[in-house]
Amino acid sequence: MIRLDAVSKIYPGDVAALSNVHLHIGAGEFVSIVGQSGTGKTTLVKLLIAEESPTHGKIEIGGWDISKIRQGDVPLLRRQMGVIFQDFKLLPNKTGAENIAFALEVAGEKRAHIQLAVKQLLELVGMQHAADRFPHQMSGGEQQRVAIARALAHKPKILVADEPTGNLDTLSTEEVIRILKKINEFGTTVLLVTHNRDVVNGLQRRVVTLDKGRVLHDQKTGKYVI
């Protein structure tokens, strides 16, 4: 599903964020990417969503080599994978339902399909009550659940979660992780980038540990070991 072959990302000034990373993530896996700040976790996410391109190496997503993706194809890639962030990245002037609908509107989906999909997605994350609320009228946990619903709008095969619990309290964190596990049970590959030790240890799933831009450990049912 996701394959990185000898991927390096070197920023100006010879700063290597990632060095010769080899990683293969199969369909339906739930993988936690862990590591201390500055180890390249966020760079990895940026490469996967084509926000940046690798300096060396090759990245394949679902067999599609995105290492040298054309700018015009980036929207197509992003419609095939869901992404959620620590700061939620909801459109502030749109309601919960409108935020989800927007992801479908950009793909040219029909209105009837959008209405139905938005309703189902809000139910999936338990946020029917927030359909008409603006982000500033929701708690952090609620905003993240709407963001997850939006990320699932295109029924992606891959969901990338970049520190999704970083701004949440314990209860909201548990709720978000529960939803991610549920999504994974439906067959979606989940890539969780985090430095939350409790979350990683509680999952009992594959853990990839990054250190100084390199893969330090890759454990099938690992723990947060740093």
Add this chain to the structure above:
Amino acid sequence: MSSKKYRANFLIVWGRIIAHAGQNMWRNASLALVTITILVLSLISVNALLAVRAATTAAVTAVNKQVDLSLFFEPAAPEKTITDIVAYLQAVPNVTSVEYTNPDQALAAFRARHANNDEILKSLDVLGENPLGALVVVHAGSAGDYPAIISLVQAQPWNTLIQQRSFEDKTQIASRVELLTSRARTGSIVLAILFSLIAIMIIFNTVRVAIYTQRDEIAIKKLVGATNGFIRAPFFVEGFVYVVIACAVVIGLLAATARVVDPFLGPLFSDGGFSLHTLFFAAPYELLVAETIIVLLLTWITSAFAMRRYLRT
């Protein structure tokens, strides 16, 4: 894709773009209001300057028309000679018209002018003959043309037939009017360029700030798979609406100003050479149409330029 399906998709996409633009304007009403207000103020300042420039030009033209060269001939000068002189002057370059008043017409006009003054009329009767000579009035294209015409007249052999010479006075007036015309023209051009540049900079920065405040939203839209075109288009639609509203407000203000100010301008420009209504609302409304198109293009180009950096990632 069949043309029917393509048309349906086109309508869906544009329907959504317009809906997003409308929603964004409504939910960012304060930003929209500020943007429109600044557009209105910029347009008003440019139009005010255009009005001042047009009024100055009309005033200078009116003053130019007041300057002429009057040649008073000896009463004994033969009429045939004077009509030849008139024909000669009419052929001189830069002379726009020559008016000839023969001695009888001059006397009749003099009597009419002093109809209430018995002493003058009695004096004329005592003289028993017409003391007035012919009058030739020369009009030139501009005040700057008179010195050359005066030199030409002075060089002619029939110059001795001219009884009254006020050439020097005319030269002085002509040179002053020419100086005034030249300075007014230069000043109004400089001010027009300056105001236009200020207006362009204000509009440019207003649009940039409006887009800067939405830079995070642009990035989020990109992250959820929106194409650059789908992100850009609502901004262009918003820009179009802002410009149309601003121009409509400015047209309304100009119409109201013209209604109030034109009656006061009428007596100043007795020949009807200038009015705000004529300046702004004479068909085919080229000034207002040109302003709308320029501001719209400026808004769109600025929007595209300002968004470019936020659309890169």
